[in-house]
Amino acid sequence: MDLGLRGKKGIVCAASKGLGRGCAEALAEAGVDLVICARGAEALEATAAAIRAAHGVKVTAVACDITTPEGRAAVLAAAGPEVDILVTNAGGPPPGQWTDWSRDDFIKALDANMLTPIALMQAVLPGMMARGWGRVVNITSVSVKAPVAVLGLSNSARAGLTGFVAGTARQVAGKGVTINNLQPGMHATDRAVSLDQGAARAQNISEDEARAQRWAQIPAGRYGTSAEFGATCAFLCSQHAGFMVGQNILLDGGATNSTM
Ligand code: NAP
Numbered sequence: 001m002d003l004g005l006r007g008k009k010g011i012v013c014a015a016s017k018g019l020g021r022g023c024a025e026a027l028a029e030a031g032v033d034l035v036i037c038a039r040g041a042e043a044l045e046a047t048a049a050a051i052r053a054a055h056g057v058k059v060t061a062v063a064c065d066i067t068t069p070e071g072r073a074a075v076l077a078a079a080g081p082e083v084d085i086l087v088t089n090a091g092g093p094p095p096g097q098w099t100d101w102s103r104d105d106f107i108k109a110l111d112a113n114m115l116t117p118i119a120l121m122q123a124v125l126p127g128m129m130a131r132g133w134g135r136v137v138n139i140t141s142v143s144v145k146a147p148v149a150v151l152g153l154s155n156s157a158r159a160g161l162t163g164f165v166a167g168t169a170r171q172v173a174g175k176g177v178t179i180n181n182l183q184p185g186m187h188a189t190d191r192a193v194s195l196d197q198g199a200a201r202a203q204n205i206s207e208d209e210a211r212a213q214r215w216a217q218i219p220a221g222r223y224g225t226s227a228e229f230g231a232t233c234a235f236l237c238s239q240h241a242g243f244m245v246g247q248n249i250l251l252d253g254g255a256t257n258s259t260m
Pocket of ligand 1: 139
């Protein structure tokens with residue numbers, strides 16, 4: 001299927017690895033010129049070079065922390081005034097206990113996983129609306145749909161972002177701009193490996209056994225891949241998805257047991 005995106009310009013945040021990289025790869029395959037960012041310059045440059053080589057699109061790498069005002073300014077400056085596609089992403093807040101989190105912990109989580117994507121949307125939405133076309137995809141989490149007990153900071157911040165999107169998506173849709181959220185369940189990224197390792201240590205079992213236990217909780221019987229995730233993101237950004245507005249798309253292999 002031709003996604004109708006050749007020649008568009010996109011920003012993909014936090015994209016040197018994992019789900020962000022999956023989105024960048026899929027958009028590049030569809031012909032989108034990209035600005036990508038991550039904090040670590042070496043991995044970011046390597047990813048940018050690999051995407052350029054594979055897909056022949058323009059890829060500008062901006063090494064920065066997207067959760068800071070300076071980082072966002074650098075990414076937006078590199079992208080220029082005509083951004084067609086924005087994919088927001090950043091690392092998730094650390095796990096912990098609801099009893100222990102301070103105001104500062106909440107402010108950090110809100111800054112990274114709610115206020116950063118909101119600031120980026122506020123920066124690019126007016127231009128998209130003026131040009132009559134735009135796509136925003138926010139990478140949130142399954143934790144918005146089904147809370148993860150130890151991820152209360154994530155549950156809170158991402159639910160806040162989801163509320164903002166629900167209201168805002170309906171105010172920009174009339175100008176040809178869609179905003180939707182992708183909710184990842186367990187995917188085979190570095191994060192999954194470290195969770196497997198933690199589970200293995202906690203139970204004194206091998207990493208393979210820990211992974212098998214976790215796979216058994218997913219009806220699909222495996223983790224998702226960044227490529228699958230990226231393909232869904234690219235579809236949401238495509239010409240074909242213009243009637244999808246303010247949706248939360250769960251990609252979890254069926255792990256969340258619910259009817260809708
Ligand atoms: P990952 O494999 O660890 O990759 C994270 C990427 O984001 C890296 O490129 C990292 O590079 C970059 N990054 C992190 N913090 C950043 C920051 N402040 N500024 C700029 N770049 C940053 O993570 P992932 O598994 O793809 O997860 C992506 C998001 O989805 C996270 O918020 C995670 O909580 C959420 N999520 C993931 C899963 C899953 O199964 N993978 C499930 C639910 C939710 P640098 O470290 O060099 O900055």
